[in-house]
Amino acid sequence: MSHEKDKLTAEAKTIQIGVRKESKLDFIKEVMKMPGGEKILDCIQCGSCSGGCPSMFAMDYSPMQIIKMINLGMKEKVLSSSTIWVCSLCYTCATRCPRNVDFPTLMMSLRNKAIRENLVKDCAKSNFHKYFFEIVNKYGRMHNPELIIKLLDITDFDSLLHNVRLGLRLLRRGKLHLRAPKMETSWVSSILEKTDQEEFQ
């Protein structure tokens, strides 16, 4: 009886490992289909990307580590890392990469995936994209005051005070246009409707 049970457990384990391998491969395949992910298997781990990265000091994993982690199928760790949000998209790494890995474009694609899969730890980062999108949708152009107000964190008094001060300083220099941009925007919904059906998955 116990022998039977052991056999069953062993079988379950094999299946589990099988599933895990499958899903790891799935993630790699998925990344390879994303814009920027086409060449991740070409990475030779030379470290040129991380050596030249101006914001690496603030990342939890360096760019070369992230690529390695993708190649190992570590989906959740990659998508919930701070690296994908800390990357400033300066393209220094992509310019220097001897294997033409387009890391910044991949970061944009992974941000998109992290948002869709609800794996963003710090909502302030993904909210920026959401609000930016909403405002462009509403006016057809960017309206800075509205973006600043939407991003204000009313629970953090210090940052609130700091941002209000910054806003007032901008106003005083005539660098904040309070009136919303005026343009005809009926075309926006037509584009959005069409692209939403086909949006990259």
Next chain:
Amino acid sequence: MKYAFYPGCSSHSMAKDYDDSTKAICKVLDIELVEIPDWNCCGSIDAVYSFKPLYSIALAARNLAIAKKMQMDIVTPCSACYFTLNRTNKILREDAGTKSKVNEALANLGFSYTGSVRVRHLADIILSDIVLQKIKEKVKIQLTNLNIASYYGCYLVRPPEICNFDDPEHPTHLDKLVETLGASKVDYYGKTRCCGASLGITDEELAMKMSKDILVSAKNSGANCLATACHLCHFNLDARQKDIESRFDIKINLPVLYFTQLVGLAFGIEPKQLGLQRNWVSSRKIFPLSMTSVS
């Protein structure tokens, strides 16, 4: 010379000074800028792209499609727009699937677009040999007392397959302009280092650290002025400079000017017309000294 002008959203708010000085010097240089009628936001580099990629490509393509009807090359003063519009061109040229999806969305608006319009940065136009020669002839005031650190940032030169008007690692076009205006160029480490760009909104602390490195390296190399061609860089380096000084307890006090403002000053245009009063770090202290007339 006549171009379809794509001002970008910031030109009406944060970068009003850049817009004013651009128009002022283009008038002197006989460069006609015809604003693209009814232009919309290009979607920015990642702002919309990370949320809805296809939609952001369609947004940029709409502007390009309008410019195609105008039968002119596009000129934009904004480095982020320059990158985004050129990236859209590249995607539409190389990716047939995306091209047909975007064109389906544009068809409702009566547009079709395949990536044919050339997009140039304002700096690319102004810093071409022909225009530089013209600038040399029109300079009224030599900016001899200025040691200018030209700051290129990212999207003016990187990635080279999208933004390719100068060397991505060691660009020199702005330095040529600096010498044409009678000023001295400064070689420094931060020339193409990233200022943090839109991280200033989502992670201010990080952006301030990145901007600090650039400002300090320019200052330590003997610069008394920094020239830029991007409103995001200008915002991070100028508007945040006082915050950087107090955060890191250092003294920088380095005026940051758009390259168009420098050209305007050399042309003898009133500083107010160039929007210099909008700068946080006052540039007043460096200009009266350098205004030694040519004639």
